[in-house]
Amino acid sequence: MIQVEGLSKKYARQVAVNNISFSVDKGDIVGFLGPNGAGKTTTMRILTCFMPPSAGRASVAGFDVFEKPFEVKKRIGYLPEAPPVYPEMSVVDYLRFVGQLKGVPGSELKRRTEEAMERCAVTDVRGKLIAKLSKGYRQRVGLAQAIIHNPDVLILDEPTSGLDPKQINETRELIKSLAGDHTIILSTHILPEVEAVCKKVIIINKGQLVATDSVEHLKHRGGTGNTVQVQVEATGVEDAVAVQQRLEQVPGVSKVLETSRSNDRFVFEVDSLSGHNVRPDVARAIVQSGWNLLEMKSTTFSLEEVFLQLTGGPVTDTAGGVQ
Amino acid sequence: MRNILTICRRELYSYFVSPIAWVLLTIFALLSGGFTTLITVAFVKASLEGQMTGQQMTMNVNEQVIGPLFSNMAVVSLFLIPLISMRLFAEEKRQGTIELLITSPVHDLEIILGKWLSAVIMYAALLFILFLDYLFLFAYGQPDWRPVATGFLGIFLQGACLLALGTFVSSLTRNQIVAGAIGFSLSLLLWILNWTTSFGNSPTVQFFNYLSIVSHFDSFVRGVIDTKDVIYYLSMIFLGLFLTSRSLESLRWRA
Numbered sequence: 364m365i366q367v368e369g370l371s372k373k374y375a376r377q378v379a380v381n382n383i384s385f386s387v388d389k390g391d392i393v394g395f396l397g398p399n400g401a402g403k404t405t406t407m408r409i410l411t412c413f414m415p416p417s418a419g420r421a422s423v424a425g426f427d428v429f430e431k432p433f434e435v436k437k438r439i440g441y442l443p444e445a446p447p448v449y450p451e452m453s454v455v456d457y458l459r460f461v462g463q464l465k466g467v468p469g470s471e472l473k474r475r476t477e478e479a480m481e482r483c484a485v486t487d488v489r490g491k492l493i494a495k496l497s498k499g500y501r502q503r504v505g506l507a508q509a510i511i512h513n514p515d516v517l518i519l520d521e522p523t524s525g526l527d528p529k530q531i532n533e534t535r536e537l538i539k540s541l542a543g544d545h546t547i548i549l550s551t552h553i554l555p556e557v558e559a560v561c562k563k564v565i566i567i568n569k570g571q572l573v574a575t576d577s578v579e580h581l582k583h584r585g586g587t588g589n590t591v592q593v594q595v596e597a598t599g600v601e602d603a604v605a606v607q608q609r610l611e612q613v614p615g616v617s618k619v620l621e622t623s624r625s626n627d628r629f630v631f632e633v634d635s636l637s638g639h640n641v642r643p644d645v646a647r648a649i650v651q652s653g654w655n656l657l658e659m660k661s662t663t664f665s666l667e668e669v670f671l672q673l674t675g676g677p678v679t680d681t682a683g684g685v686q
Numbered sequence: 687m688r689n690i691l692t693i694c695r696r697e698l699y700s701y702f703v704s705p706i707a708w709v710l711l712t713i714f715a716l717l718s719g720g721f722t723t724l725i726t727v728a729f730v731k732a733s734l735e736g737q738m739t740g741q742q743m744t745m746n747v748n749e750q751v752i753g754p755l756f757s758n759m760a761v762v763s764l765f766l767i768p769l770i771s772m773r774l775f776a777e778e779k780r781q782g783t784i785e786l787l788i789t790s791p792v793h794d795l796e797i798i799l800g801k802w803l804s805a806v807i808m809y810a811a812l813l814f815i816l817f818l819d820y821l822f823l824f825a826y827g828q829p830d831w832r833p834v835a836t837g838f839l840g841i842f843l844q845g846a847c848l849l850a851l852g853t854f855v856s857s858l859t860r861n862q863i864v865a866g867a868i869g870f871s872l873s874l875l876l877w878i879l880n881w882t883t884s885f886g887n888s889p890t891v892q893f894f895n896y897l898s899i900v901s902h903f904d905s906f907v908r909g910v911i912d913t914k915d916v917i918y919y920l921s922m923i924f925l926g927l928f929l930t931s932r933s934l935e936s937l938r939w940r941a
Contacts, residue, residue, distance in 0.1 A: 408785075411789040412788075412789060413788050413938065414938050415938070415939070433791050436789055437791045439789070441785070443786075445781075447781070447782050447784075447785050449700065449781070450781070451699075451703045451704050452700070456699065460695075461790075463688075464787070464790045
């Protein structure tokens, strides 16, 4: 549905986007992730034909953004970071105007307006001036504006920024509910949002493409093998050393690290080589040696760590932590 | 065409839903009413005095009331026009709604024409008040209607041309006040350019005089539609709208 090849955008003094390529399939919800200033908005603006690229190509639904901007614009619904609403207009008048602007035929305009309002739950404020609406409502009017012409592709630039937690949840649910009919790209710098909403992630940093993968894959990408966290009840420090030594002898285990202790409870992180499932052996080793196995869980890297790792940010102490 | 009307209708909606339209209409009504009253009273007084002293004076409503009234209102509109045009693009840029317009399947030219047209209609609404003032003169006298018609055409063209320039100025900034101030200075500059005629009649002076917006207005008031003046106004309109389209395009490349 969306093809981007070698896209670059240079401004007078800086390179905002540098040679990025990715593709998005029909019906996907893709999270466009990166720290502030990474080039997310620039990329989205190129996709929506707001500005042309300096180099490279981008196409939406088979139409090049530079050569056939009209065809692209007809197929895209765009919600910029600040919803593009006219405060002096009422919700229904505004949506009708956008519908006309996007080329919705007069006979369908009324129906499409009602549908978009219904979908985004703004029907109850239809007659109100947009200036009087709360931020959450305004954002939903912005979304209604984006879907009014039933576009193939929705491009949402930080759709939840500046909302309160309840509104964020509502907006996310709304976006998820739109997924069936539309291909969605949403940009964000909030990681849980990607985990909550998206199937696929495109991570960019300083204008460079860092990773593009499914959320599941990315989470497993942090280490080469798997990490198992075990909590063992043992008596005394000598015992703990014994546990550690015993665990290191388990076939497939590459490293054992004691991460915390409180009273007689010791927590170890057991790294294994890829392809080995060491959990049954680890459990057996502990129990057969007479210690009490209190807890065992497999940890995956959270998206946050993957993200920080990929974008070169500081990795915090909680690396390998579990959610 | 449909897009131009869509955009024009929305702009008018904004004019009339916000206080701008009503404030402008009120100011214009007060000023045009004031000028009409003052000039008419002076005219009536002069004719009474003429009768009492028994002097034979030629009194002509067209020349002594309607003409000066048009000239005064043309100057007044120089001041009001920047207030009409300043928000056209500056407001869109400030609100971010320009992104909506540019990412919609409409041509730049349709956006520009729609906006300019709405400003012209807003201005025409002001002129309608002046028309109401003139109705009184027609009710109590028999002025020639033709110079009135050409006068309206002239003041309308003058406004349309300043609005085109104002649209351009508005597309340069996201600050309405800045757009208003620059538009106002531009109006003023185009007005005073014909004061250069006091320096003589050299080609330079003629050049500046031709550029001046007011010098083209006089013949309209006298009931003359001169192609030279019409071409001046139309080319200024074209210039303003052309510059706006360049400016809008540069926004896209710089943004």
